[in-house]
Amino acid sequence: MGATKRKVAPKEFCLAIKEDQARFRDIIRGRIKENFKKYVTHGEMVDKRENDFVKIPVPSIDIPRFKYGSKQRGGVGQGQGQPGDAMDGQPSEQGAGEAGNNEGQHQIEAEISMEELADILGEELELPRIEPKGKPRQDAEKNKYTGIAPVGPQGLRHFKHSYKQALKRYISSGTYTPDTPVIVPIKADMRYRSFKTKNVPQANAVVIYMMDVSGSMGEEQKEIVRLESFWINTWLKKHYKGLETRFIIHDATAKEVDEKTFFSTSESGGTLISSAYKLCQQMIETEYPTNDWNIYPFHFSDGDNWSGEDTRLCMKLLTEFFLPNVNMFGYGQVESKYGSGQFLKDLEREFPSDDRLVMSKIESRDKILDSIKDFLGKGK
């Protein structure tokens, strides 16, 4: 029946599946938005972060059916073992009879890109876009594999080009036989991918997180900081592709640490906030020339400081160095049983209306979302 002879995959067909896929992604997005607050206040998403993706457990995206409970049902398997032994691995949901119908688990883990997540965050909190400071843009060098070269490492060999070369050689030397089209490439046929360097304009940005790790900051407080920093990063990364992140912890002295240490260290000493500010200032002065960089220092503490004098020193640093040079300075005060919360009051008195200094009080996990909005709602 000639009528059914089709050209494979006409254009509109390709579009159809993409439409279905887009509908599916919409649904996932909808589910995430519905439960956005829950996701923000729970760490599960932060824990499942891979480079550009996060995995989000989305409840019941599949179609419900009347079916047997899998734990009730049991089944038939094949393999070694005595009665009473545990099965190796989970029994496959797809039992013998359920041919072709993926039953699927009740929860699926949807993957969503950081970009998309940032969009959802932006939409939910109605965050304004960040305008990078009017500083000259730094050109970043980027290698793109667009060229072909006759030499290169084996890992980059280009099959199609090498094959073409070999085929040409066969045909021109008259040794090609269409019946047994065997082509054996020699060294001269080989072609490799090679890169060209391109300059990509990029706005540079750095986030410097400072946190008080003195005894009064408990596990819960740190978890709150961890979640906030994740969301702040997500949002900033959307606007600055090459976002750098630095971490400083302090009690009476400050030091730079990596991310893991940042969230897991507990010290028991006193608190000198100025130590962190000084280290931060030093970091900016040596590594991030303020003309080229968008700089975002964030400081989290429970509001305790050792002395009024140190607080005055902090104010001085803020007025003289930080505020003129950074895009925004964020101070988040995490409520704790032991903290006095004095520092926030001092800041509020000193800088009643400076929109470069953003202050936020985070009483509990539930307030994380509001606090993120405080920090990022200014469009800085």
Place this chain on the structure above:
Amino acid sequence: MANLTPELEKARQKILKIAESYGLDCFETVFELITYDQINQFAAYGGFPVRYPHWRFGMEYEQLSKSYEYGLSKIYEMVINTDPCYAYLMEGNRMVDQKLVMAHVFGHCDFFKNNQWFSPTNRKMMDQMANHATRIRRYMDRYGVDEVENFIDKVLSLENLIDRHAPYRKKSSEKASSGVKAAELALLNVNRDYMDEYINPPDFVRHQKEKAAIEAQKMAKFPHEPQRDVLEFLMHNAPLKNWQQDVVSIIRDEAYYFAPQGMTKIMNEGWASYWHAKMMTQNIMNDSEVIDFCDAHSGTMAMQPGGFNPYKVGIELFREIEDRWDKGRFGKEWNECDDIHAKQHWDKKTGAGRDKIFEVRRNYNDVTFLDEYLTEDFCVRNKMFVYKFNKRTNRFEIDTRDFPLVKKQLLFQLTNFGQPIIQVENANFENRGELLLTHLYEGVEMQPDYTKETLKNLQALWTRPVNLATVIEGEGKLIRFDGQDFKEFSLSPQEPSSQASGAD
């Protein structure tokens, strides 16, 4: 023909000739060479190039694409049960894989064409699916994408509630009318009054009256007989708009189309694997391809630890049947023989194996196939076992390797696709226009959260409250959903269905 390269086209012709020489009888089979992305698209659509728009296809596609890109899985072959048969080869596969796929596909085609369970199948399903797509798109244009898609979601959740054996039965409408008329008593004709009490003695009259009363009660109930095809019942009796009715009929049609493939999964894959192995090893392969073939073949046949591979079970069973009928290991004499030694060396040189497997592929489905040909020997050789979930240790454990139990579990798993059997019992339950479904409980309970979600969807179609009689934690229960809340009522544990229906 399709877009095959000259080499592939040559291979196709050769393999087709070989297949025919073995007696395989296929529809014309059109192979197409497509990219991995296209194959994922087709697979997401259940093999068809055009389906109606729905997000679940997109989900399937995304999952397939991801798992291919991560190198976790790859679709080797795909074939659609239509006439002509369409089959897809993936661009960039090794030549030996392509040959293997072609041989495998001819096995499937032969099965599609000749297995009796496929006889009512619409072989022009490709066109039918495209029509469905057009109709649903039209409804979406007219009533809105969300509205139609939401409705499709609801119907899909009831998609498995069809009567898989209905296509193989004669229509039952005549049967109903030929039944006893409710009001009339079937008494014998009497010409003379005085003979009456001899011809129709009081006992007989009473008996007939009772029968009539039961019959009348039955007729008063709607549907008169419990109906397994819940979708059909809803299509005719739920307060649906015309387009909704059409959507239900579309989804039902497609469910019926795919049903026989589910009913013959083990046989179909076994049959195709049997033939690709036979043809590849005896006729097709050249020396340089042996290792790649073995790699691919054993990959398909591999058993997951604890899993159950229909390819493996299918091919082994067909081989065993062939061997048994070749050696005459069947019939009374074989069954009654107790001598292990004699049984081991039993060979009557009957040589009927090949004919037998062709007969089996024509007449059986998975349930009857395993019921008849699964032997204890086979179970032991293939290390089959029953697993159960152990609540105490919170894990799946091997329960037993006892043959009758393995077989029982396997057949249970295959009957009705391993899904609970549910039927419409009463559409005027409690005389309040409520719908009553019963779950024919066979020792396994349903998953509660899924059950509730499905009831919600059912209620959305029926609009009046819906009830399901089932068993929860060992106790007969009636679950009722009225559009707002769920309520549970206890039923007597022995017979939930009759209790529920008798209550009105």
